[in-house]
Each structure stands twice: as structure tokens, then as C-alpha cells.
Amino acid sequence: xxxxxxxxxxxxxxxxxxxxxxxxxxxxxxxxxxxxxxxxxxxxxxxxxxxxxxxxxxxxxxxxxxxxxxxxxxxxxxxxxxxxxxxxxxxxxxxxxxxxxxxxxxxxxxxxxxxxxxxxxxxxxxxxxxxxxxxxxxxxxxxxxxxxxxxxxxxxxxxxxxxxxxxxxxxxxxxxxxxxxxxxxxxxxxxxxxxxxxxxxxxxxxxxxxxxxxxxxxxxxxxxxxxxxxxxxxxxxxxxxxxxxxxxxxxxxxxxxxxxxxxxxxxxxxxxxxxxxxxxxxxxxxxxxxxxxxxxxxxxxxxxxxxxxxxxxxxxxxxxxxxxxxxxxxxxxxxxxxxxxxxxxxxxxxxxxxxxxxxxxxxxxxxxxx
Amino acid sequence: xxxxxxxxxxxxxxxxxxxxxxxxxxxxxxxxxxxxxxxxxxxxxxxxxxxxxxxxxxxxxxxxxxxxxxxxxxxxxxxxxxxxxxxxxxxxxxxxxxxxxxxxxxxxxxxxxxxxxxxxxxxxxxxxxxxxxxxxxxxxxxxxxxxxxxxxxxxxxxxxxxxxxxxxxxxxxxxxxxxxxxxxxxxxxxxxxxxxxxxxxxxxxxxxxxxxxxxxxxxxxxxxxxxxxxxxxxxxxxxxxxxxxxxxxxxxxxxxxxxxxxxxxxxxxxxxxxxxxxxxxxxxxxxxxxxxxxxxxxxxxxxxxxxxxxxxxxxxxxxxxxxxxxxxxxxxxxxxxxxxxxxxxxxxxxxxxxxxxxxxxxxxxxxxxxxxxxxxxxxxxxxxxxxxxxxxxxxxxxxxxxxxxxxxxxxxxxxxxxxxxxxxxxxxxxxxxxxxxxxxxxxxxxxxxxxxxxxxxxxxxxxxxxxxxxxxxxxxxxxxxxxxxxxxxxxxxxxxxxxxxxxxxxxxxxxxxxxxxxxxxxxxx
Numbered sequence: 054x055x056x057x058x059x060x061x062x063x064x065x066x067x068x069x070x071x072x073x074x075x076x077x078x079x080x081x082x083x084x085x086x087x088x089x090x091x092x093x094x095x096x097x098x099x100x101x102x103x104x105x106x107x108x109x110x111x112x113x114x115x116x117x118x119x120x121x122x123x124x125x126x127x128x129x130x131x132x133x134x135x136x137x138x139x140x141x142x143x144x145x146x147x148x149x150x151x152x153x154x155x156x157x158x159x160x161x162x163x164x165x166x167x168x169x170x171x172x173x174x175x176x177x178x179x180x181x182x183x184x185x186x187x188x189x190x191x192x193x194x195x196x197x198x199x200x201x202x203x204x205x206x207x208x209x210x211x212x213x214x215x216x217x218x219x220x221x222x223x224x225x226x227x228x229x230x231x232x233x234x235x236x237x238x239x240x241x242x243x244x245x246x247x248x249x250x251x252x253x254x255x256x257x258x259x260x261x262x263x264x265x266x267x268x269x270x271x272x273x274x275x276x277x278x279x280x281x282x283x284x285x286x287x288x289x290x291x292x293x294x295x296x297x298x299x300x301x302x303x304x305x306x307x308x309x310x311x312x313x314x315x316x317x318x319x320x321x322x323x324x325x326x327x328x329x330x331x332x333x334x335x336x337x338x339x340x341x342x343x344x345x346x347x348x349x350x351x352x353x354x355x356x357x358x359x360x361x362x363x364x365x366x367x368x369x370x371x372x373x374x375x376x377x378x379x380x381x382x383x384x385x386x387x388x389x390x391x392x393x394x395x396x397x398x399x400x401x402x403x404x405x406x407x408x409x410x411x412x413x414x415x416x417x418x419x420x421x422x423x
Numbered sequence: 424x425x426x427x428x429x430x431x432x433x434x435x436x437x438x439x440x441x442x443x444x445x446x447x448x449x450x451x452x453x454x455x456x457x458x459x460x461x462x463x464x465x466x467x468x469x470x471x472x473x474x475x476x477x478x479x480x481x482x483x484x485x486x487x488x489x490x491x492x493x494x495x496x497x498x499x500x501x502x503x504x505x506x507x508x509x510x511x512x513x514x515x516x517x518x519x520x521x522x523x524x525x526x527x528x529x530x531x532x533x534x535x536x537x538x539x540x541x542x543x544x545x546x547x548x549x550x551x552x553x554x555x556x557x558x559x560x561x562x563x564x565x566x567x568x569x570x571x572x573x574x575x576x577x578x579x580x581x582x583x584x585x586x587x588x589x590x591x592x593x594x595x596x597x598x599x600x601x602x603x604x605x606x607x608x609x610x611x612x613x614x615x616x617x618x619x620x621x622x623x624x625x626x627x628x629x630x631x632x633x634x635x636x637x638x639x640x641x642x643x644x645x646x647x648x649x650x651x652x653x654x655x656x657x658x659x660x661x662x663x664x665x666x667x668x669x670x671x672x673x674x675x676x677x678x679x680x681x682x683x684x685x686x687x688x689x690x691x692x693x694x695x696x697x698x699x700x701x702x703x704x705x706x707x708x709x710x711x712x713x714x715x716x717x718x719x720x721x722x723x724x725x726x727x728x729x730x731x732x733x734x735x736x737x738x739x740x741x742x743x744x745x746x747x748x749x750x751x752x753x754x755x756x757x758x759x760x761x762x763x764x765x766x767x768x769x770x771x772x773x774x775x776x777x778x779x780x781x782x783x784x785x786x787x788x789x790x791x792x793x794x795x796x797x798x799x800x801x802x803x804x805x806x807x808x809x810x811x812x813x814x815x816x817x818x819x820x821x822x823x824x825x826x827x828x829x830x831x832x833x834x835x836x837x838x839x840x841x842x843x844x845x846x847x848x849x850x851x852x853x854x855x856x857x858x859x860x861x862x863x864x865x866x867x868x869x870x871x872x873x874x875x876x877x878x879x880x881x882x883x884x885x886x887x888x889x890x891x892x893x894x895x896x897x898x899x900x901x902x903x904x905x906x907x908x909x910x911x912x913x914x915x916x917x918x919x920x921x922x923x924x925x926x927x928x929x930x931x932x933x934x935x936x937x938x939x940x941x942x943x944x945x946x947x948x
Contacts, residue, residue, distance in 0.1 A: 198901075
């Protein structure tokens with residue numbers, strides 16, 4: 054391991070904060086309308102698909118934590134360099150950086166779409182993107198501490214949202230959930246596969262790991278975070294399944310937002326307008342974390358300054374947004390991105406762990422022979 | 424880093440300015456002579472007095488008196504206590520037998536006597552209130568420090584009044600203020616370091632802290648920042664606090680300015696560093712976190728459920744104060760769907776005659792509110808009340824009847840103004856009020872999206888800020904759960920940590936120290 058990371062203790066953060074990071078990074082634009090796609094595959098057993106996808110996510114996190122523990126003070130970019138050498142390693146790192154940028158793009162593009170569809174049809178998407186990018190820039194230049202602070206506040210400020218979703222439960226029809234296990238395994242797995250876009254986000258742990266102060270506690274808090282989001286998604290899914298009938302749900306793009314539009318308070322109506330705007334603080338940590346981890350990766354490949362990188366990335370994303378404009382294009386992009394995420398987030402860490410394990414045991418055998 | 428640079432620059436300046444004077448070859452000897460003349464004290468009384476006169480530009484209140492053949496005294500008339508001079512000093516000097524400086528010092532019946540052989544020292548001390556005694560034939564001066572400390576009496580703090588609790592405020596005299604603090608904290612560990620700041624004013628500062636509770640690095644930082652100050656003058660502590668802030672471009676105050684000795688001492692006891700400035704009735708406390716600005720000293724005098732209620736009330740008040748008018752503007756400009764029909768009808772009725780868009784209407788009313796406040800603050804108290812009535816009642820009613828604003832907006836704006844005055848710190852209250860204006864404008868342009876944008880910018884900004892290196896959003900971020908009991912709520916003392924989260928330093932020695940602190944508190948109960 055030639056290029057070891059040098060991280061001062063003042064840059065590190067306490068392990069309990071991982072809980073908020075994981076929650077904030079997972080919950081994002083996906084929540085607005087993840088139900089319909091899964092329903093198409095798993096029907097009213099969609100909630101089982103969620104559990105399956107989280108089991109897969111947990112397995113992936115488990116593997117990647119084991120992998121990173123082998124290297125102790127390295128992030129995934131360093132692991133790649135160590136396992137595959139300079140050239141292939143850097144190539145894979147570049148792919149990971151591109152993945153992070155694509156994730157950034159997916160979030161920001163979906164959010165602008167939701168804003169346009171629900172709140173301001175006439176507001177230019179480019180304007181929304183620029184304002185969001187300015188926000189991210191402001192947070193990003195302040196460093197990791199501030200970004201984690203945003204995760205923390207995003208978590209607590211967003212807690213009212215699941216509470217508000219209790220109100221639609223008044224109209225719930227539990228019979229919609231029955232009979233359980235009517236979908237076969239393939240359908241359930243397919244549904245779980247389509248959850249990837251919504252579940253993705255916890256992969257920031259690959260980059261964050263060397264910054265954790267008490268590394269032995271990391272697993273505990275990451276799993277807690279995963280469980281929290283799983284229960285959150287399960288709750289939203291069950292509310293949706295019991296609220297909408299099957300046909301209705303298939304035709305609803307943003308089921309969660311439609312749920313909100315049924316909430317009426319004596320002084321407020323159409324809460325989904327507020328929710329959509331409020332979602333800015335929910336996606337802000339995602340955007341910051343992806344920008345940050347893309348930068349961490351890029352720093353390994355080329356010695357580049359923060360500002361140059363982030364401005365370059367933003368301008369590329371901004372230009373890219375002109376190629377994906379309509380709703381159907383965004384939908385297609387989401388599907389492709391979900392596929393990429395499936396490979397990079399769920400499959401890749403496991404493969405990497407296997408390679409690292411084999412390499413380690415081989416070198417140990419050699420050392421034993423000598 | 425920043426201060427280090429500044430220091431270097433000032434040093435450079437000195438070295439740069441020195442060479443030209445030495446290169447000035449016309450009168451090098453004379454210049455040297457003058458330097459020598461200025462530094463040492465002459466043996467002959469006449470030359471000595473001449474030197475002093477030159478230095479202080481012989482003002483009208485400069486007094487010289489020859490007590491005996493050898494002993495003569497000089498002082499500035501208005502700066503010393505005359506009765507001590509007349510009743511103690513002069514008789515003692517007249518009765519002295521052996522006229523050498525040593526015997527004079529030993530025989531004078533006064534406590535604070537210094538001896539110096541430097542001219543600068545002599546003149547500076549004289550200007551803070553000392554009698555200079557010169558003995559013919561000795562190249563030194565005796566300084567008898569008897570300053571007349573004119574100050575007003577102790578009055579209740581007017582800007583930070585509270586119902587229950589002590590009713591005494593700081594005044595403009597540094598020594599009185601220090602004595603007030605020492606009366607609260609009779610502790611040998613109470614540190615008090617003196618500094619002089621300002622090339623023109625030579626203002627005295629006192630940096631106070633309690634050793635063992637304060638984080639030593641905070642005191643060091645304050646010391647460094649004060650020593651690195653390169654300024655001409657300072658009149659009030661508020662200026663100083665801005666000069667030694669962490670982030671000078673921010674809206675938000677990062678140090679508390681208070682005129683309450685009990686609040687000051689409370690801060691010292693929770694590990695903060697305090698600064699008192701001579702001539703200012705305001706003291707500085709730092710580091711201070713955002714949430715601590717919304718705590719009043721009175722909270723600790725009330726029972727904990729009531730204190731918790733009041734703190735939550737204040738917190739809700741900030742939110743109302745910042746976001747209510749923008750929400751009105753945003754909802755009425757873009758999102759009237761959000762308002763239920765039963766509420767929308769009276770709203771639109773009251774707005775039916777108003778010709779302006781909501782953003783102009785709101786800005787107009789907020790501006791009136793600010794004008795009233797500012798006029799009330801500048802006018803004498805008696806007229807100020809009249810202005811309140813004229814502004815509040817007459818202008819408001821007239822504006823509605825003339826159809827310039829809606830009734831409901833007047834209620835909202837009044838509510839916002841009321842809420843902003845709830846903040847226990849005047850400095851923070853100002854910020855809360857001013858921050859509203861950009862948010863109103865953003866709400867007028869982009870509705871709820873604009874409000875959310877402003878909220879996010881505000882949140883990131885607060886997260887970026889530090890006060891003396893401590894995070895501004897503590898104890899919430901970074902989370903110090905043990906300190907949450909004394910944040911926007913107040914638990915019973917048994918469950919709270921005395922030490923403020925901002926002053927905590929990660930490390931074993933401090934955590935053990937803190938435990939000791941907690942136990943002390945319990946014992947007291």
C-alpha cells in the first residue's frame with residue numbers, strides 16, 4: 054500500500070454519526086415514487102421485495118466493511134489501486150467517480166422534474182439545477198464536517214414526513230395486502246432489483262470509512278441506519294398498498310406525493326406542495342455526499358483542486374441535463390442508472406472482497422513458505 | 424493563521440519605517456540625542472518636568488508643585504483623588520527626613536507605589552491617574568497610583584431586563600465591573616489578565632476565566648487575537664468582539680455581548696472566556712453557540728418545566744419571526760392551493776382592495792415596522808412611547824383603510840416583530856429581523872421553493888460558522904447528547920451538565936474534569 058491516506062483526527066467524525074449519514078444518503082428522490090415500479094413486478098407483495106433488497110444491501114455493506122477493515126486506513130479507491138495496480142485501478146476509480154457523478158445527476162434531474170410537475174411548471178429546470186448546485190458548492194467547500202451536519206439536520210427535520218403519512222392510514226384497506234405470498238420468487242426478486250435506485254446511497258461508506266474515528270463501531274451504526282430506512286420504506290409501502298387499489302397504483306408515478314395530497318389540516322391543504330419543496334433538504338445530503346466522494350476518487354487519479362473539480366463536474370452535469378429532458382427520458386435514465394447501481398453498489402463490493410481475500414491468503418501462504 | 428500574518432505585516436512595517444529615519448543624515452546625532460533624552464529620566468528636576476511637559480503637550484490641567492527643596496510632584500489635575508493627595512500624600516512628603524526615593528517609598532502611607540526609570544512608563548501611568556514624584560539628583564521617578572474613578576452608580580440592566588433574578592448591571596468602570604464579578608465568584612482560580620489595546624486610546628481590557636474549567640486553548644486563542652490587534656482606537660466592547668470574531672463576514676454574532684454580571688459569571692462558570700473593556704458597560708463572552716443566544720439567565724431561576732416552556736416558546740418565536748411573512752408572501756403569490764377554502768375567503772376579501780403584489784405589500788409593512796423600531800430606539804423614552812402609539816395604531820389602521828395593506832398581513836407583521844423581540848440577546852434579535860428581508864424577496868420570486876432555498880443556505884451557513892473554533896450549532900451538531908438537557912429545553916439541574924458543549928475539548932483529562940464538575944453541582948443541591 055504505497056499511497057496511504059493521511060487523515061488528521063480533527064477531520065474524523067464519531068461513529069454514531071454514521072447512522073444519520075446512512076439514513077440521509079439513502080432517503081432521496083426515490084421515495085417519491087418507488088412503489089409503482091415494484092408493484093408492477095411483485096404486486097401486493099411488494100413489501101417483501103423491499104425486505105429482500107435490504108437483505109442484499111446489508112450483505113453488501115457487511116462485505117465492504119470486512120474488505121475495508123483489511124485495509125484499515127484506505128477507502129475503496131485505494132483498495133482498487135492496491136488490487137489492480139496503477140492503470141486498471143485508476144480506470145476502475147474513474148468509473149466509480151463517473152458513477153457518483155451520475156448519481157448526482159439522477160438525483161438533481163429527478164428533483165427538478167418533480168418540482169416542475171407539482172409546484173412550478175413554468176420554472177426552468179436549468180434554474181433549479183443552478184440554485185441546487187450553488188447550495189451544494191457552499192456546503193462542499195466547507196468540508197466533510199459541514200456535510201455530515203447537513204445529514205444530521207436533514208434526518209431530524211424530515212422526521213415529520215413519516216408522521217404525516219399516518220393520516221392516510223385512516224383510509225387504509227388491509228384486504229389489499231392479502232393474500233400474502235401470491236407472487237413467486239422471481240417476481241419478488243425482480244421487484245427487489247427495481248428497488249436498487251431507492252436503496253442506493255449507503256455506498257458512501259466506501260469513501261467515508263477512513264474518516265470514522267471508532268472503526269469497530271461502524272458496523273453497528275451502519276446496520277442501524279439500514280434498518281431505520283428499511284422500516285421507513287416498509288411503512289411507506291404498506292401505507293401505499295393499503296391506500297391505493299392495484300390499478301390506481303400502477304397509473305400513479307409519484308405515489309408518495311399523491312398520498313400527501315390527501316392530507317387535509319384545518320389550516321393547510323395540498324401538503325404535497327410543501328413536501329416537494331421541503332424535499333430539498335432531504336436530497337441535499339445525497340448531493341453533497343456524492344459530490345464529495347466523487348472528489349475523493351478524482352483526487353486519487355489526478356491532483357486536482359476542490360474548486361476546479363466541482364466546477365468541472367457541475368458544468369458537465371449541467372450540459373448533460375439538456376440531453377435528458379422529457380419524463381420518459383428521465384424514466385429510461387433511471388432504469389439504466391438503477392442497473393449501474395445494482396452492479397456497483399451490490400455486486401462489486403462482494404467481488405472485490407473475494408479478490409482481496411484470495412490475494413491476502415495467497416500472500417500469506419507465500420509468507421508461510423518463506 | 425490570519426492573525427499571524429497580520430502580526431508579521433505590522434512587524435514588517437516597523438522595520439520598513441525604521442531605515443529612512445536612520446538614513447536621514449542631516450541630523451542623525453540630534454535624533455539619537457532626542458531618543459536618549461526621551462528614554463531616560465533626567466537627574467535635574469527642571470529638565471525632567473520639561474520632558475514630561477513636552478510629552479503631554481503641557482495641557483491646562485497639568486500641575487507641578489515643589490513640595491520641599493528636593494522633592495517635586497507632577498500630576499494631571501482631573502485624574503487623581505484630591506483628598507488623598509491633600510490629606511495623606513502631601514503631609515507625608517513634607518515630613519520626610521531623608522530625601523531619597525527608597526525612604527519615600529517605604530514611608531508613604533499608600534498601597535500602590537511604583538518606581539520607574541523609563542520616561543514612557545512614567546507618562547503612561549500618570550495619564551491613567553498617578554502622581555509622579557521626582558527627587559533632585561536621582562534619575563528615577565516614583566509613581567503613586569491614586570486614580571479618581573468617576574463612574575455612575577450601579578443601575579438595573581436596561582436592555583436585558585428580567586423579572587426574577589439580580590437587578591444589577593455592569594457600568595462603565597472596569598474596576599467596578601471586576602469587583603462585581605469577583606463578588607459572584609470568590610475563587611482563587613478566577614484568572615484576570617490585563618491588556619492594553621488601541622494606539623490612540625490605550626484602552627484597558629481584562630480577560631477573565633476560571634482556571635480548571637476553561638479550556639486552556641480558548642484563553643490562548645483570545646490572548647493571541649488581542650495581542651495581534653493592530654488598531655488605532657477602541658471605544659466599546661462590541662467593536663472588540665467584531666474584531667476578534669472567527670468569521671467577520673457573517674450576519675451572526677459569534678460572541679455574546681451582555682450587560683448582566685450574573686449572565687457573565689454564569690458563562691465563566693460553564694467554561695467560557697469573558698472580556699471586560701474599560702469604558703464599556705458591556706462584557707463579551709465566548710465561545711457562544713447559536714442556541715445559547717436564545718437562553719436567558721432567568722431560565723435558571725425558574726422551575727425547569729416553566730423554563731423549558733419559555734425556551735421552546737423562544738424557539739418557536741424565531742421560526743415565526745423568520746418564516747411567517749415569507750410563507751404569507753409565498754402562499755399568496757404562488758401557492759394559494761395550500762390554504763383551505765374557509766381561510767382563503769377572508770384572506771382574499773381583505774386583499775381585494777390592495778393594488779400591490781404580496782411581496783411589495785409585505786416589504787412595505789416590514790419597512791414601516793423597522794422604521795418604528797429604529798425611531799423608538801433613538802428617541803428619548805418619553806417621546807418613544809408616543810411614536811409607538813402613532814406608528815402602531817394610527818399608521819396601521821390608516822394603511823388598512825386606505826387599502827394599501829390587508830388586515831391579515833398587519834397581524835402577521837406585528838406577530839413577527841413581537842417574536843423577534845423575544846430573543847434575550849439584542850444582537851441576535853437584530854439578525855433575526857434582518858435575515859427576514861432576503862427571505863421575503865426570495866419567497867416573492869420563487870414561492871416555497873425560494874423559502875426552502877433560503878432555509879438551506881441559512882442552515883449551511885450556521886453549520887459552517889464557528890465561535891472561537893467551537894462549532895456554532897453545538898450541542899446539536901456535533902451531537903453532545905449529555906448537553907441537550909440544557910439547550911432549547913432545560914431539564915432539572917440533576918440531569919444537566921454544567922459545562923457548556925462549546926467549551927468542551929475532546930480528551931481524557933477534560934472528560935474527567937467535567938465529571939467532577941457535575942458532581943460538584945449535585946453536592947451543592
